[in-house]
Amino acid sequence: MITLKENFYRLLHPKIVFLLTSAGKDGKHNVMSCAWATPASEEPPKVIVCVSKEHYTTELILQTEEFAINIPTKDMVKAIWICGSKSGRSVDKFKEAKLKTFKASKVSAPLIEGCAGFIECKVTKTIDAGECYAFLSDVVESKADERYFKKGIWIADNIPMHLGGRKIVYFSSSSSHE
Numbered sequence: 001m002i003t004l005k006e007n008f009y010r011l012l013h014p015k016i017v018f019l020l021t022s023a024g025k026d027g028k029h030n031v032m033s034c035a036w037a038t039p040a041s042e043e044p045p046k047v048i049v050c051v052s053k054e055h056y057t058t059e060l061i062l063q064t065e066e067f068a069i070n071i072p073t074k075d076m077v078k079a080i081w082i083c084g085s086k087s088g089r090s091v092d093k094f095k096e097a098k099l100k101t102f103k104a105s106k107v108s109a110p111l112i113e114g115c116a117g118f119i120e121c122k123v124t125k126t127i128d129a130g131e132c133y134a135f136l137s138d139v140v141e142s143k144a145d146e147r148y149f150k151k152g153i154w155i156a157d158n159i160p161m162h163l164g165g166r167k168i169v170y171f172s173s174s175s176s177h178e
């Protein structure tokens with residue numbers, strides 16, 4: 001056994017990496033890559049997303065208390081690195097990563113074309129978690145592309161998952177006890 005002095009959280013990876021979209025009060029949009037999210041309750045449907053207090057995304061979420069989770073596919077990995085390494089304070093990442101958006105149905109944050117799944121969220125509680133805020137949020141809408149998500153389960157091997165650092169892995173063929 002080794003004692004981990006840092007990166008303890010990577011014991012909980014891989015995690016699906018998604019594009020977290022947000023909108024400010026003035027209608028400005030932003031997108032960042034994010035892996036730290038978890039379902040928090042099935043009934044009522046809730047998730048928690050953890051975002052650094054320093055990120056521009058946090059500034060926008062605190063303004064409108066809304067955001068959207070966009071789950072990208074394998075062909076969008078380049079966008080994951082662009083949206084995860086630059087700040088929307090100085091760059092239009094939608095433009096830079098060639099991401100096209102469309103209107104969400106229940107939140108002001110935009111949705112990203114070509115993604116395999118979407119969760120629209122409204123923040124109900126902002127928890128000071130240290131370097132991050134943990135946004136406990138109601139799921140107000142969720143949708144998936146059935147080419148990738150069938151009978152309530154991811155089926156394809158092209159959903160990127162973040163292992164840590166620059167490492168992305170993919171679902172491989174699954175085994176079942178049924």
Ligand SMILES: Cc1cc2nc3c(=O)[nH]c(=O)nc-3n(C[C@H](O)[C@H](O)[C@H](O)COP(=O)(O)O)c2cc1C
Pocket residue numbers: 017030031032033034035036037050051052054055056057058080081083084085086087088089132162
């Ligand atoms: C694969 C990947 C996963 C990331 N996950 C998170 C995360 O869970 N929480 C977080 O605060 N930042 C995370 N980041 C870092 C942000 O995406 C990055 O700092 C971004 O530039 C913030 O953008 P913003 O200032 O426009 O909001 C991740 C980056 C990558 C590449």
